[in-house]
Amino acid sequence: MRFKSLRKSNQVFIFAALLFAGLYYGAGLLVPLTFAVFFAALVLPVIYWLEKKTGIGKPFSSFLGTLLIFIGIGILLFFFVQQLGVFLQDIIESKDQIISYLRKVQLKAADVTGFSLQEQNKLLEESIMELLNMTQTYVSGILTGITGLVLNFLLVLILMFLVLLNRDKFEKFLMMYIKPERQEETKEVIQEARKVAYKYLWGRLQVMTILAALYLVLFTAYDLRHTGLLILFGALITIIPYIGPFISGTLPILFLIIFGGTVEEIISFTILIAIVQLIESYVLEPIIIGSEVEQSPLFIILAIILGGMLWGPAGFILFVPIFSMLKIVFDHTKGLEPVGYLLGNERPGSKENLMEKIKRKIGRKN
Incomplete structure (x- = not known):
């Protein structure tokens, strides 16, 4: 034994x-x-x-x-x-x-x-x-x-x-490699994985577009130089969780410092950048992307590190949605359900995104 x-x-x-x-x-x-x-x-x-x-x-x-x-x-x-x-x-x-x-x-x-x-x-x-x-x-x-x-x-x-x-x-x-009695379940897994991939990518695209609009208003108000480059780079880099938003918020502040912003401008600009980042992380992402692709923060960081080690910068982007799809497969594979549970971000009410909670509360009042 x-x-x-x-x-x-x-x-x-x-x-x-x-x-x-x-x-x-x-x-x-x-x-x-x-x-x-x-x-x-x-x-x-x-x-x-x-x-x-x-x-x-x-x-x-x-x-x-x-x-x-x-x-x-x-x-x-x-x-x-x-x-x-x-x-x-x-x-x-x-x-x-x-x-x-x-x-x-x-x-x-x-x-x-x-x-x-x-x-x-x-x-x-x-x-x-x-x-x-x-x-x-x-x-x-x-x-x-x-x-x-x-x-x-x-x-x-x-x-x-x-x-x-x-x-x-x-x-x-x-x-052809799946037993007939499990083919229907396999099709459901494929559909769910496809849905997760689409929801993650389309959701990210929507979040980046809204973030770019917020940056445009903020950077124009402060007359920041190279606004176009900062907006494009700042919106695109946020596709990398945790690391991307940090770089996206830090770079414009550095530009304002380097190109002669006053102390008052730098402080107020930093506060507004932090507010935009909070809106992106705690409002836009939960509403637009939803809980279907939500993962444990620990495994998101591990996915980024592992992706960077194996595939370089491309791995930073690709391994997070790959882990999301793997979670779907693990959830539907006998014996691997605990691994799927470990990859997920189980919290009270996590099945319901922020928009759904708002609708439910409004429905109760009515």
Whole structure:
């Protein structure tokens, strides 16, 4: 009995090691394929609607769905690259202005702390210049890497079209390995996983759009420089839980400090950014995304870390919805229900999102 238990444990460890190795060394194929599957899930309701209302065939509807993603992401990529180029040029032209502003800060620091300007210059000026040069190099590297990004995007689009075109075939292939008495349950799991993927992606897109609108109002009110770049980057980066919102909120504050905001402006701007972040995290996400894709914060962080280790920046984005889909599979797989429970975020009333609670309370009053 003890030997069998040890053997089973070894098999689990070997399987886990092989799985991680496969994910790591197969990232070149798996990353674009996973993006293709998620994009396909995002446009699938539109494709079904087109096929039902217009009667067009699967190849043409799949092409239209792929074209929709191409246009949407292509527009975002174009504006992001354009704004990034403007920012790089501004950094080069504003070196003297930034250094002058920092020297004013040094004078104030010298009055408060007694730390002489000479000592401050020795510690800060070289590091600031190094930081500015590093920023230029980093941004230039991003612009240089745009070609590779475009090629990977085209690969994702090709894979997405093929996934959409063969979607029924993949489902039939899976059913060939499922016992007849479990096929109906398996179809329900597939539908639920597809729904979770769509709800997560579409919900995220809605949250990012509203957040971009809030940022636009706030940044315009403070006349913040490079508003377009900050809005695009700030909205897109929030797709990464916890880390994304922190970067999204910190970067505009740094821009206001670097480009000469007063102390009062910086304090009030920081407070308003914090309020926007709270609205995004505790109002928009619960209402729009809902509790269906809610996971334990611990496993969200683990998903981000593991995704970054295996797939780099793409893993930060992809592993959270992957874990959401795995939770659905575990919930419906005999013997793995405890793992699904562990991945979830069970709280009193967690089955009901904030909007549903509001409706229920209004209904009681009426």
